[in-house]
Amino acid sequence: MDYDVIIIGAGPAGLSAAGVLKDDKRVLVIDEYYHHGGRLLGQLYEESRGNWWNGMEIADELYGGLEGKVEFSLGTSVYNAEREGSLFTIYTDKGNFTARCLVAATGSKENSSPLPGWELPGVMTVGAAQVLTNFHRVAPGEAGVIIGINPLSMVIAMELGYADVEVKKICLPAANDINTATPKDALETLMGLSRSAPSKFLAFAGGVGRRLTLLHGPVLNFFPSGGVRTLGLPISIKERVVRINGTDQVESVTTIKTRADGSVIEGTEQEIVCDFVCISDGLSPVNEITSLFNLKHVYLESLGGYVPLHSEKMETEIEGLYVAGNITGIENAKVAMLQGEMAAHRILGDEAASEDTLRKINEERKNAKVKFHEDLDAGREKLQLYWLAK
Amino acid sequence: MTRRILDHKILGPRKNKIVPFKWNGETYYGAEGESITAALLANDVRTLRHHERDGAPRGLYCNIGHCSECRVTVDGAQNVRACLTPVRKDMEIRRQGALPHLVKGGGDDGL
Numbered sequence: 118m119d120y121d122v123i124i125i126g127a128g129p130a131g132l133s134a135a136g137v138l139k140d141d142k143r144v145l146v147i148d149e150y151y152h153h154g155g156r157l158l159g160q161l162y163e164e165s166r167g168n169w170w171n172g173m174e175i176a177d178e179l180y181g182g183l184e185g186k187v188e189f190s191l192g193t194s195v196y197n198a199e200r201e202g203s204l205f206t207i208y209t210d211k212g213n214f215t216a217r218c219l220v221a222a223t224g225s226k227e228n229s230s231p232l233p234g235w236e237l238p239g240v241m242t243v244g245a246a247q248v249l250t251n252f253h254r255v256a257p258g259e260a261g262v263i264i265g266i267n268p269l270s271m272v273i274a275m276e277l278g279y280a281d282v283e284v285k286k287i288c289l290p291a292a293n294d295i296n297t298a299t300p301k302d303a304l305e306t307l308m309g310l311s312r313s314a315p316s317k318f319l320a321f322a323g324g325v326g327r328r329l330t331l332l333h334g335p336v337l338n339f340f341p342s343g344g345v346r347t348l349g350l351p352i353s354i355k356e357r358v359v360r361i362n363g364t365d366q367v368e369s370v371t372t373i374k375t376r377a378d379g380s381v382i383e384g385t386e387q388e389i390v391c392d393f394v395c396i397s398d399g400l401s402p403v404n405e406i407t408s409l410f411n412l413k414h415v416y417l418e419s420l421g422g423y424v425p426l427h428s429e430k431m432e433t434e435i436e437g438l439y440v441a442g443n444i445t446g447i448e449n450a451k452v453a454m455l456q457g458e459m460a461a462h463r464i465l466g467d468e469a470a471s472e473d474t475l476r477k478i479n480e481e482r483k484n485a486k487v488k489f490h491e492d493l494d495a496g497r498e499k500l501q502l503y504w505l506a507k
Numbered sequence: 508m509t510r511r512i513l514d515h516k517i518l519g520p521r522k523n524k525i526v527p528f529k530w531n532g533e534t535y536y537g538a539e540g541e542s543i544t545a546a547l548l549a550n551d552v553r554t555l556r557h558h559e560r561d562g563a564p565r566g567l568y569c570n571i572g573h574c575s576e577c578r579v580t581v582d583g584a585q586n587v588r589a590c591l592t593p594v595r596k597d598m599e600i601r602r603q604g605a606l607p608h609l610v611k612g613g614g615d616d617g618l
Contacts, residue, residue: 149572151542151593161517169517192591194572226573236576238553238566245570245590253538253545254512254521280512365564366553392509 119214120145120188122464123207125195125406126222128155129450130442132179133457134220139186141465145214146183147207151192153180155224156443157450159247161276164486172450173252179454190214198409203437218437220460221406222453225421225443228398230265230296234361234370235396243273243397250280258393262370263287264358265397266303268487273395274350285389288356288372290398292379299379303354305491357381358394367394400447400489407444410435415503419496420446421489428504429478429497430471431460439463446496447489451481509551511538526596531618543589543600544570544577555579555589555602562605562615578603 120143124131127148132155138144152158153176160172183189190211197208198219205219227242234240239258243265246257260283263270274284289303290296355375362369374385401422404414412434413426424446431439439460442453455478462470482494490496514520523538530547537546544567547555554564555577568576570590577589580601589600604617 150591152540171518226571227569236563236565238555238564241567242569245567248570249545249548250512251515251518253541253549254515254518255541255545255549256510256512257548258509279516281516366566 118204118217119143120216122218122220123147123205123214123216124220124222125198125207126155126220126224126442126444127153127180127189127191128222128224128442129157129175129179129453130224130457130460131155131220131222132176132183133454134222134439134441134461135183135187135457136179137458137461137470138464139183144187145190145216146187147190147193147195147209147214149192149194153189153191156244158252159244159250159276160450161251161279162272170450175450195406198406200410200435200438205437218439218464220439220441220457220464221425221444222440222442222457222460223403223406223444224453225400225447226403228401229396230290230398232264232291232293232296232358232360232396234363234367235394237361237363237367238365239363239367239392240361240394240396243270243395246393246395247273247276250277250282254280256280256282257395258367258391259283260285260391261393261395262358262389262391263395263397264290264370265395265399266298266306266352266354267397267399268306268489269400270395270397271306271350271352272487273397278350284350285391286351286353286356286372288353288358289375289379290396291357291359292381296398300354300375300377301379307352307354359386361394362388367392370394400443402444402446404444407433407438407440410438412438413503413507415500417446417496417500419490419492420500424500426500426503426507429475429501430463431456432463434507446493446500448482448493449485449487449489452478452485455481509548511549526594528594528596528598528600530600531602537594539596540593542570543579543581543592543594543598546594547589547600557602557604557615557617559603559606 122142122144124146157172157176194210199206207214227244249255356372358370369388369390374382407425414423427433427440441456441460459474525536526539535550553566556565565576568574572591578586579589581587602617604615607614
């Protein structure tokens with residue numbers, strides 16, 4: 118046996134798990150990226166007035182506490198995992214490693230809503246633009262259009278603004294079998310953000326939704342067809358991007374206006390000149406590793422997709438296999454960090470710490486600034502019922 | 508044009524250690540420790556690859572190793588994901604081109 122515990126994923130969950138285990142266990146942390154931090158890299162938003170969440174600083178703090186105590190294999194791709202007897206074998210492009218316990222903290226990936234022209238250079242996910250802008254400090258372009266109205270795209274649109282990258286429009290994707298978001302969904306997103314807005318901007322954007330609802334009833338009829346501009350961000354919930362144009366790279370997008378119900382108004386096409394486009398269609402759990410085991414996965418839309426069946430203490434049906442972070446459902450980095458600690462407490466058999474962490478997780482969920490899905494709590498409850506009934 | 512964000516409103520200024528590398532045989536400069544995708548983007552290079560079948564231009568998309576759109580040749584090794592690979596001094600990076608058709612021939616060398 119090479120290690121006591123192998124952790125796959127050096128993001129908020131994986132690093133936090135390693136932090137709890139570092140003095141008692143021989144730990145290996147594997148990540149495909151060449152730098153620690155996972156999706157913490159790039160995160161930057163104002164939690165409350167003057168109080169910033171800087172994911173890159175958090176990642177460095179977590180990593181700094183592990184140096185010399187935990188082994189890292191970054192830039193390493195895991196291509197298979199097996200369990201024989203009570204030993205896990207992890208197959209990577211840098212060799213194979215064995216351990217008694219495995220923590221799958223593989224995070225999430227971005228969903229993509231395809232539309233004509235989306236393969237052109239200059240089209241990228243909002244997450245790609247985020248990492249380029251805040252971590253690498255390279256602007257994704259001069260002026261861009263964001264397709265998709267959801268918490269992630271709104272937060273990242275703001276982050277682009279901090280770096281003086283112009284966002285010309287945030288609107289909905291063309292409607293088809295895959296993209297079904299309507300102006301009503303977008304408005305609900307804006308309203309949802311107002312409940313626990315992480316910043317003045319989101320509070321304001323949310324305020325627009327709430328105010329219109331209270332005053333007008335059928336809000337959507339009154340939402341300006343050209344969108345609203347709040348603190349520099351042009352949100353247009355009654356406009357869809359129908360295609361992305363360009364020969365060798367993005368040159369413009371074509372939008373079309375819609376009615377309140379999302380149906381398009383013919384003859385309202387407009388061309389917006391831009392040199393990059395971000396597609397944002399939400400996040401879903403990365404479950405390839407857990408799918409390699411004989412493990413039930415449950416589809417819950419409120420959690421972002423298929424998640425491995427697990428207890429609220431991060432245990433799975435397989436002894437020694439734990440999950441933590443966005444693989445358990447899409448939530449913020451603070452929840453992921455606590456989930457990582459939880460997995461580690463279970464590995465150490467620390468009952469008191471597990472109970473305490475469970476309390477903290479529930480507390481954090483209650484206070485979460487950004488909620489990725491309005492039915493998240495119901496989804497978590499359902500999953501817990503599945504676990505108890507397994 | 509793309510650009511480096513040297514002074515960020517909230518994150519503050521950053522000084523990069525600049526290293527030379529080769530892109531299709533020509534010398535470019537990148538910041539040490541950044542990914543190949545970031546280094547090329549900072550040089551306004553968006554087309555990282557020509558599609559194997561029809562030669563259409565492709566660039567970075569997901570930037571986290573999932574989509575494999577950013578595959579390049581690095582120091583002779585083909586299909587290296589540029590977004591997962593940090594740029595290093597004197598690295599030789601090449602664009603990959605369309606593959607020849609079995610009967611019709613064709614293809615390109617990526618330049």
